[in-house]
Amino acid sequence: MTDRTDAADATPGDETAGGWGSVSGMGKVYARERPVGAVETLRRQNKPRGFMCTSCAWGKPASPHLFEFCENGAKSTIWELTSDRCTPSFFQAHTVTELRSWQDYDLEMVGRLTEPLRYDPSTDRYVACTWDEAYEGIASALNALSPPEAVFYASGKASLEASFLYALMARVYGNNNLPDSSNMCHETTSVGLKKVTGSPVGTCVLEDFEHCDAIFYFGQNPGSNSPRFLHPLQDAVKRGCKIITFNPVREAGLLHFINPQNPLQMVTQTPTDLSHMYLQVRPGGDIAALMGICKHVFASDAAQRHAGAEGLLDRAFIEEHTTGLETFAAAAAQASWEDIERHSGLTRSDLEAAADVYVQSRNVIGVYGMGLTQHVHGSQSIGMLVNLLLLRGNIGREGAGICPVRGHSNVQGQRTVGISEKPELVPLDRLAELFAFEPPRKKGRTTVEVCEGVQDGSVKAFVGLGGNFVRAIPDRDAMEPAWQSLDLTVYVATKLNRSHVVHGKASYLLPCLVRSETDVQAGVPQAVSIEDSFSHIHGSMGHATPASAHLRSETAIVAGMANALLPAHPKRPWLSWGQDYTRIRSLIEATYPDMFRDYSARMFHNGGFYRGNPAHERQWKTESGTAEFTTPTVQTALGIGDAEGRLHLITMRSNDQFNTTIYGFSDRLRGLEGSRMVLLMAPDDMAGQGVRPGDVVALVTDAGDGVVREVSGLTVTAFKLPRGCVGGYYPEMNPLVPLWYHDEASKTPAAKGVPVRIRRAG
Structure with a gap:
C-alpha cells in the first residue's frame, strides 16, 4: 500500500476495522440489551426468506456469507430486540418536562414502547390510549387544518409497502409535504x-x-x-x-x-x-x-x-x-x-x-x-x-x-415509490386514475423548508414515520422552542427519543413492530420489501416474537390513520390494504409497471430483483439526452471560505452509533472512549489557537449572520486532520449548523464544512 500520510503522525487508535474489536463491540451491546431471540434473528439477517437489516442500505448478495451482518447491523438488531420495555407506567413516574433533561442515550435505553400513547397537558405526561382513540384524535387535528399546514415525514427505514401508502395518504389529504431523511443526507x-x-x-x-x-x-x-x-x-x-x-x-x-x-x-x-x-x-x-x-x-x-x-x-x-x-x-x-x-x-x-x-x-x-x-x-x-x-x-x-x-x-426505495416533495418525480396522473382523486401539483416542503415553516408558523402539524427529526435537524437550539408551538405531533416509533419529548400541543406516540418481528394481519404472516443502494428489491420477513401484543406494523398504522383521516371511497380501501400487503404490492406494480413487474413473485429471489436504471444502460434522461460534463463555478465546496482564526467543522459518527441512535460511548476505530463531547484538532491548529489537549472549550458558529450558536463543554483532543479543520460528533454539533447553510441545489444541510471559532473558557 502506498500511504500518502506519515505513519508517525497517524491518529492513535485501533486503525483496523473488523477483527476481534468488532466481535467485542457486538458482545457489549448484547450483554447490555439481553435481546429476545437475537441469535436466531441474526442467523436470518440479510438472507432469502429472512429479514433485511434496518441499518445501512448496502446490497444483499445472491450467495450470502454464513453471517451476512456487520457490527453495526448486529447492534441495530440487538438494540431493537432488547428485553427492556417502556410501558405506560414509566410515564406515570416521569413528566415530559423531566424527560427533556435526559440524555439521548438514556431515553432510548428505557426500552421498546409497548402501547399507543397521547400527551396529557394537564399532567405533563404521556398516557395510554387505544389505537382508535389515537387515529380519531390525529384525524380530528389534521382535518381542522388546511392541508399545506401539515407535514408527513419519513425516516428512510419504513418498507416500500408502508411508504407507498404513506405517500398516497398525504396526497389524498392534499399536499406533497413528504420530506424524508434524504433531505438531510443524500438529496444532493x-x-x-x-x-x-x-x-x-x-x-x-x-x-x-x-x-x-x-x-x-x-x-x-x-x-x-x-x-x-x-x-x-x-x-x-x-x-x-x-x-x-x-x-x-x-x-x-x-x-x-x-x-x-x-x-x-x-x-x-x-x-x-x-x-x-x-x-x-x-x-x-x-x-x-x-x-x-x-x-x-x-x-x-x-x-x-x-x-x-x-x-x-x-x-x-x-x-x-x-x-x-x-x-x-x-x-x-x-x-x-x-x-x-x-x-x-x-x-x-x-x-x-x-x-x-x-x-x-x-x-x-x-x-x-x-x-x-x-x-x-x-x-x-x-x-x-x-x-x-x-x-x-x-x-x-x-x-x-x-x-x-x-x-x-430503504431511504432510496421510499423515493422510488412516491415519498417526495417534488411532484414531477411522481406519476400523479397514474395515481389519479388508480385512486380516483386529483393529486396536488404544488411542490411540497423539503426538510429545511419544514423547519422554516415551523419557525414562521405556516407549518402546524408534523407526522413522523420513524426517525428522530428534532435531534437530526440543523439549528436545533432555535428549532426546539419553535417545535413546541405546533398544534400536533405524531411519531411512529420503536423507542423513546428526543423528538418525542419536544412535542406539539397535542402529541401521539404510535409504537410499531420492528422489521425482524413477526407481522401477522388477519391471521396471515406478512412480508415487506426494501430497496438497496444498487436498485435491487428484496423481500423481508420477520420471525421474532413482537415486543408487545399492542404493537402494530408501520403499514397497518398508516392504513389506520388514513382510514380515520380521509373520506371513504371504494377505490381506497385502506384497512383492507393494511391486512394484505400483496394487494399493496399490486398497487405499486400498477403505478410503476416498468420497475415492479411480477413484484411479489420476484422479491424473494436470491439477491433480490433489479428494478433497472437507465444510466446503467447508457440511456441518459437528462435535458440534453446525453451524460453531461459540467464546469464548476467554484474551486471549493465550502460556502464560507477561510479567514484568520476561522476553522471548518466536520460532523462525524462513531462506530458505536447509527444516525442519531447511540449504542455506547466507544469510538474504537478512532481510539476515543468515554465521551462524545470532544473536539478533534490537528496539533498545529491547537498551537495556533493556543489550546492544549484536555482543555475544555466551546465552539461558536462563524457564519456572519449575527445569530449566536454555541456548543460548550468540548474537550480538545489531538487528532490527525488537515490544517484549518476540526471534528466533532453528530448530532451533538447540530446546533452549530445554520438552517440556511445548505447545498444550493438540494438544500441538504452543509454539515461537513461548518465555519466555526473556538471560545476558550474564561
Missing part, C-alpha cells in the same frame, strides 16, 4: 446525479465490484457506516484493484481490515491493507482535487496524442454519449496548480499519482458519501466526480460507474 445525489446522468441514484450494481480495477473513494467511512462493504473492498484489493481514498479523516475502515469470517486472519491478526493512496483532502476540497486529477488526465492524453499514440480519453464514448467536454477541458487547462493545491490541501505530485492510477485502470468506480455532498456546493462536487468517470467511459459498463453509499436501509 438525487439532484446532482439526475442533472448529469439523468438518474437520481447510482449506476453500479453489486457485481461491478468484482470487475473494477480502481475505486476512487470520497467522503465515506465503511468501517462505521457500512461495514459489509469491507468484504467486496477486501476481495477487490486482493485481486489487484487499487483504492484511492479522499477523506479529511483517517478512517480505519479504509486503512486495514481483518475479516471476522476469515479464521486465518482472526487467528493471525493479519489485516488486509485497503487504500493504495490515502489523501487527507481539506473539507470541501474535493472539487479542486478532482480538477487536479482531470487536469493531469488531459495533459497526459495530449502528450500521448502528440507522440502519435491513440490517447487516453474514450473519444468514441464521449462523442456518442456526452456533451460539454470542450468547456470543461478549457476550465481544467486554465485552473492553476497553486489554487488546486491551496483549496484541496493536497500536493500536485499526489494528485498526479492518483490520476496515473485512473488512466492505467480499465474499469473505475467512483464511491462517495456525505463527506462529498454535505456542502454548500456539494452538487458541483458530484458533477466533478462524474466528469472524471466520463473521460474514460466509466459509466454504464461492467466494473465501472458511480456509487453513492446510502444510509437508511
Whole structure:
C-alpha cells in the first residue's frame, strides 16, 4: 500500500476495522440489551426468506456469507430486540418536562414502547390510549387544518409497502409535504446525479465490484457506516484493484481490515491493507482535487496524442454519449496548480499519482458519501466526480460507474415509490386514475423548508414515520422552542427519543413492530420489501416474537390513520390494504409497471430483483439526452471560505452509533472512549489557537449572520486532520449548523464544512 500520510503522525487508535474489536463491540451491546431471540434473528439477517437489516442500505448478495451482518447491523438488531420495555407506567413516574433533561442515550435505553400513547397537558405526561382513540384524535387535528399546514415525514427505514401508502395518504389529504431523511443526507445525489446522468441514484450494481480495477473513494467511512462493504473492498484489493481514498479523516475502515469470517486472519491478526493512496483532502476540497486529477488526465492524453499514440480519453464514448467536454477541458487547462493545491490541501505530485492510477485502470468506480455532498456546493462536487468517470467511459459498463453509499436501509426505495416533495418525480396522473382523486401539483416542503415553516408558523402539524427529526435537524437550539408551538405531533416509533419529548400541543406516540418481528394481519404472516443502494428489491420477513401484543406494523398504522383521516371511497380501501400487503404490492406494480413487474413473485429471489436504471444502460434522461460534463463555478465546496482564526467543522459518527441512535460511548476505530463531547484538532491548529489537549472549550458558529450558536463543554483532543479543520460528533454539533447553510441545489444541510471559532473558557 502506498500511504500518502506519515505513519508517525497517524491518529492513535485501533486503525483496523473488523477483527476481534468488532466481535467485542457486538458482545457489549448484547450483554447490555439481553435481546429476545437475537441469535436466531441474526442467523436470518440479510438472507432469502429472512429479514433485511434496518441499518445501512448496502446490497444483499445472491450467495450470502454464513453471517451476512456487520457490527453495526448486529447492534441495530440487538438494540431493537432488547428485553427492556417502556410501558405506560414509566410515564406515570416521569413528566415530559423531566424527560427533556435526559440524555439521548438514556431515553432510548428505557426500552421498546409497548402501547399507543397521547400527551396529557394537564399532567405533563404521556398516557395510554387505544389505537382508535389515537387515529380519531390525529384525524380530528389534521382535518381542522388546511392541508399545506401539515407535514408527513419519513425516516428512510419504513418498507416500500408502508411508504407507498404513506405517500398516497398525504396526497389524498392534499399536499406533497413528504420530506424524508434524504433531505438531510443524500438529496444532493438525487439532484446532482439526475442533472448529469439523468438518474437520481447510482449506476453500479453489486457485481461491478468484482470487475473494477480502481475505486476512487470520497467522503465515506465503511468501517462505521457500512461495514459489509469491507468484504467486496477486501476481495477487490486482493485481486489487484487499487483504492484511492479522499477523506479529511483517517478512517480505519479504509486503512486495514481483518475479516471476522476469515479464521486465518482472526487467528493471525493479519489485516488486509485497503487504500493504495490515502489523501487527507481539506473539507470541501474535493472539487479542486478532482480538477487536479482531470487536469493531469488531459495533459497526459495530449502528450500521448502528440507522440502519435491513440490517447487516453474514450473519444468514441464521449462523442456518442456526452456533451460539454470542450468547456470543461478549457476550465481544467486554465485552473492553476497553486489554487488546486491551496483549496484541496493536497500536493500536485499526489494528485498526479492518483490520476496515473485512473488512466492505467480499465474499469473505475467512483464511491462517495456525505463527506462529498454535505456542502454548500456539494452538487458541483458530484458533477466533478462524474466528469472524471466520463473521460474514460466509466459509466454504464461492467466494473465501472458511480456509487453513492446510502444510509437508511430503504431511504432510496421510499423515493422510488412516491415519498417526495417534488411532484414531477411522481406519476400523479397514474395515481389519479388508480385512486380516483386529483393529486396536488404544488411542490411540497423539503426538510429545511419544514423547519422554516415551523419557525414562521405556516407549518402546524408534523407526522413522523420513524426517525428522530428534532435531534437530526440543523439549528436545533432555535428549532426546539419553535417545535413546541405546533398544534400536533405524531411519531411512529420503536423507542423513546428526543423528538418525542419536544412535542406539539397535542402529541401521539404510535409504537410499531420492528422489521425482524413477526407481522401477522388477519391471521396471515406478512412480508415487506426494501430497496438497496444498487436498485435491487428484496423481500423481508420477520420471525421474532413482537415486543408487545399492542404493537402494530408501520403499514397497518398508516392504513389506520388514513382510514380515520380521509373520506371513504371504494377505490381506497385502506384497512383492507393494511391486512394484505400483496394487494399493496399490486398497487405499486400498477403505478410503476416498468420497475415492479411480477413484484411479489420476484422479491424473494436470491439477491433480490433489479428494478433497472437507465444510466446503467447508457440511456441518459437528462435535458440534453446525453451524460453531461459540467464546469464548476467554484474551486471549493465550502460556502464560507477561510479567514484568520476561522476553522471548518466536520460532523462525524462513531462506530458505536447509527444516525442519531447511540449504542455506547466507544469510538474504537478512532481510539476515543468515554465521551462524545470532544473536539478533534490537528496539533498545529491547537498551537495556533493556543489550546492544549484536555482543555475544555466551546465552539461558536462563524457564519456572519449575527445569530449566536454555541456548543460548550468540548474537550480538545489531538487528532490527525488537515490544517484549518476540526471534528466533532453528530448530532451533538447540530446546533452549530445554520438552517440556511445548505447545498444550493438540494438544500441538504452543509454539515461537513461548518465555519466555526473556538471560545476558550474564561
